[in-house]
Amino acid sequence: MAAEKALALVVRGTDWSETSRITTLFTREFGKVRALAKGGRRLKSNFDVAFDLLTVCHIVFLRKAHGGLDLLTEAQMAERFPALRHDLHALYAGYYVAELLADGTQDYDPHPPLFDAAVATLRGFTIPASRPSPPSPPEGASPEPAGRSLAHPFPGNAGGVSLPPTLDSVTAFELVWLKELGYSPRLDVCTGCGARVLPPGAVRVLFSPSAGGVLCSVCGPGVSDRRALSAAGLTALRGLTAPGEQPPPDLSPVRGELRALLGQLVSFVLGRRPRLLGYVEGR
Amino acid sequence: MVESGGVMQELLEELTKLPGIGPKSAERIAHFLLSGDRQNAVALADALRAVAEKIRPCRECFNLTDRELCPVCADPRRDGGLICVVEMPRDVNSFERAGTFRGLYHVLGGKLAPLDGMGPDRLTLNVLVERVRRGGVKEVILATSPTLEGDGTALFAANLLEGTGVTVTRLARGLPSGSSLELANAQMLADAMEGRRRF
Numbered sequence: 001m002a003a004e005k006a007l008a009l010v011v012r013g014t015d016w017s018e019t020s021r022i023t024t025l026f027t028r029e030f031g032k033v034r035a036l037a038k039g040g041r042r043l044k045s046n047f048d049v050a051f052d053l054l055t056v057c058h059i060v061f062l063r064k065a066h067g068g069l070d071l072l073t074e075a076q077m078a079e080r081f082p083a084l085r086h087d088l089h090a091l092y093a094g095y096y097v098a099e100l101l102a103d104g105t106q107d108y109d110p111h112p113p114l115f116d117a118a119v120a121t122l123r124g125f126t127i128p129a130s131r132p133s134p135p136s137p138p139e140g141a142s143p144e145p146a147g148r149s150l151a152h153p154f155p156g157n158a159g160g161v162s163l164p165p166t167l168d169s170v171t172a173f174e175l176v177w178l179k180e181l182g183y184s185p186r187l188d189v190c191t192g193c194g195a196r197v198l199p200p201g202a203v204r205v206l207f208s209p210s211a212g213g214v215l216c217s218v219c220g221p222g223v224s225d226r227r228a229l230s231a232a233g234l235t236a237l238r239g240l241t242a243p244g245e246q247p248p249p250d251l252s253p254v255r256g257e258l259r260a261l262l263g264q265l266v267s268f269v270l271g272r273r274p275r276l277l278g279y280v281e282g283r
Numbered sequence: 284m285v286e287s288g289g290v291m292q293e294l295l296e297e298l299t300k301l302p303g304i305g306p307k308s309a310e311r312i313a314h315f316l317l318s319g320d321r322q323n324a325v326a327l328a329d330a331l332r333a334v335a336e337k338i339r340p341c342r343e344c345f346n347l348t349d350r351e352l353c354p355v356c357a358d359p360r361r362d363g364g365l366i367c368v369v370e371m372p373r374d375v376n377s378f379e380r381a382g383t384f385r386g387l388y389h390v391l392g393g394k395l396a397p398l399d400g401m402g403p404d405r406l407t408l409n410v411l412v413e414r415v416r417r418g419g420v421k422e423v424i425l426a427t428s429p430t431l432e433g434d435g436t437a438l439f440a441a442n443l444l445e446g447t448g449v450t451v452t453r454l455a456r457g458l459p460s461g462s463s464l465e466l467a468n469a470q471m472l473a474d475a476m477e478g479r480r481r482f
Contacts, residue, residue, distance in 0.1 A: 012398065017303055053398075053431040077470060085434040088442065094431075095398055102398075279397050 006030055007078065008059045009118055011098040013051055015041060022069065023051050025059065026101040026118065031110040035061050035070040050075035054084060054094045056119060083125035089166040090125035096170060096276035097121055100177050104270050117176035121169045167259060168251050170280055174262050175241055183269045185213040187238050192219030204228045207261060209268035227264065233257045343414070345390040345407050347372045355379070355388055362386045364421035368411065368440060370394050370428060378426070386424075389414065394427055395436040406436075408443055415447050422450040429456045429474075 011032075012024035021040035025033045040047045050057035060074040083090045097118050105111065178184050190197050191213040197205045206220030207213065207229040214234065220226050229237075233254040251258065259281055267273045291313065298309035316324040340346070341353035348354070355361060355375070365386025369375055375388050391406045415423065425440055427433035441451045457475025458467055467475075 055431075077468075080470075084431060085438065088435070088438055091431075091435045091438065092397070099398055275400065276397055 002063055003060055003073065004030065004063055005058070005060050006033070007115075008033070008057055008075075009098075009101070009115065010051055010053055010055050010057065011102040013053060021051055023072065024102050025057075026105065026115060027059070027110070028112050028115040029110060030108055032102070032105045032107050033061065033070055034107065035059075035072045037072040037075070040072070047072070047075040050077045052080075054098060054122060055080050079119070079123075081122040081125060083127045084122070086127045087125065087166075092276060092279040093125065093166050093170050094122055096274065096280045097173055099274050099276050100174070100266070100270075103274075104177060104181065104266075111180040114176055114180040117173050121173040124169050125166065167255060167280065171251070171255075171258055171262060172240060174266055178265065178269065179241070181269060183212065183265070184241060185237070185265065187214055187234060187241060190214060190216035190219055192216065192223075195219075198231060198234060202231060204230050205234055209265040225264070225268070227261065229261060230254065230257060233261070237261075340390070344388045345372075345392060345410070346375050346388055360385075363419050365424065366411075366414065366420055366422070367424045367426050368437075369426050370433070370436070374426065386422075389423075391427070391436065391440075394432045395439050396432045403439060408440060411440065412443055412447070415444060415449050420449050422452060424452050424454065426454045429454075 006025075006027035006029040008025035008027040010023060011026050014022050016022045016036065019039050019041050021037045023035055023037055023040070025035065027033050037047055037051060040051055050059070055077055056079040057075045057077050059072060062071040062073060064070050081090075081094065084094045085091070101114070101118060105114070175184070185207070188197075189195060191208070191211045192215055195216045195218070197214045197216050205228075206215040206217070206223075206226045208215055208220070208223040208226045210225050211219075211223050214229065215223060215226060236251055236254045236258060263273075263277050263281070266277070294313050295306065295309045298304050298312055299306055304312070316327070337349040338347050339349070341348045341356055342351050343356040344353060346353040346355065350357070362385050365384075366389050367378060367384055367386055368389045368391060369378070370391050370393060372390050375390065378384050378388070389407070389411050391408065391411075393401055393406055395401060395403055395406065411423075414420065423440075423444060425437035427436045427440075437453055444451050455478050456471075457478050458464070458471055464472070
């Protein structure tokens with residue numbers, strides 16, 4: 001067994017026996033690694049406090065030759081993200097990043113740009129200056145008693161009326177995740193016939209997750225999971241995916257549309273709807 | 284050799300369902316129970332049966348009890364203006380062993396962990412809010428684990444309680460009493476520095 005060193009993000013963890021812990025780590029060097037940290041639950045151990053979820057840590061581990069869990073021998077915390085402890089939007093977005101890394105990547109399949117994008121996304125969340133005020137009830141609704149409802153404990157997520165700006169970071173991360181997994185959507189020409197999809201004057205195109213991108217008006221109607229994508233949404237998506245193009249400074253006009261589209265695309269690639277998607281979008 | 288399908292085999296199978304008990308430990312426990320006074324085994328069985336049949340969540344705080352109200356909620360000397368919110372009933376025992384808290388508890392039944400399918404609807408948060416709305420509560424102490432999931436649960440609860448007028452606090456964190464700075468890790472020191480108090 002060779003000892004390996006890596007920089008890792010903790011994406012899942014479960015207690016094992018009274019003192020040990022099984023941890024899933026997304027490492028920059030090796031991709032996803034599942035390892036046993038013997039004594040990892042003890043207050044004094046070789047693992048510092050490194051195994052808290054969404055903590056970046058330097059690890060040393062023994063790689064098992066024939067599958068099974070690797071064995072962690074050392075871990076030291078490198079970075080934590082304070083905003084996750086102060087803002088529920090950021091926390092859920094962080095959990096969502098963890099879910100995509102843990103369930104949407106293979107063991108020992110390294111993707112350094114994906115690791116960097118995950119850390120940059122988490123680093124980008126900032127602690128709100130003050131706790132936001134409760135949302136005002138919709139017109140005609142009876143005033144809610146003191147305290148918030150269980151379904152919507154923070155403002156800005158009720159019914160998806162006002163999606164939080166945190167989602168733009170999530171959107172950017174999803175696009176990196178899709179690109180690294182080889183599912184980056186094709187947005188320039190029709191995925192069916194290669195024709196130009198947005199002729200001058202057109203206000204919307206068709207998009208299909210199973211087709212892997214946009215479709216022309218001839219190919220589109222034959223695809224069952226097609227959905228409409230506005231010209232503004234397509235431009236924004238192109239800006240976010242193409243390195244040469246600049247994304248629009250404010251995604252708010254197309255935020256809802258992009259969320260719906262990417263939610264469908266990520267669910268298609270993952271083979272199921274991500275557990276955290278509803279939390280992230282407040283639905 | 285244990286006879287397959289016999290009562291001994293049944294006991295071994297039941298024992299191996301317990302946390303940390305493998306087949307060898309199960310066999311050792313079974314032989315221990317049978318080698319001494321058989322009355323001990325019967326007493327254990329009776330205790331297990333009584334626990335399974337009688338223990339239930341407290342009507343008020345969801346701590347485990349064999350009555351309608353747990354001993355803490357039923358004690359008129361406890362301060363009803365203070366509610367300490369914990370994840371599991373065993374956390375209540377930890378605080379009671381410390382013997383410094385004289386208020387009441389509220390057991391959430393877990394922590395908010397959406398990655399593991401543990402959403403807010405599976406916790407007793409709505410009952411907590413109801414308790415606070417009933418009045419008489421001055422402070423809610425959020426005593427969930429000092430992990431990301433524990434902090435997230437506390438944040439969620441704090442948001443729910445916002446607007447009720449109650450003071451919401453979080454347990455302090457940092458250096459363990461009786462230890463030394465030399466043994467403290469970076470996070471403990473950072474927490475202790477952040478949560479320092481006037482001397």
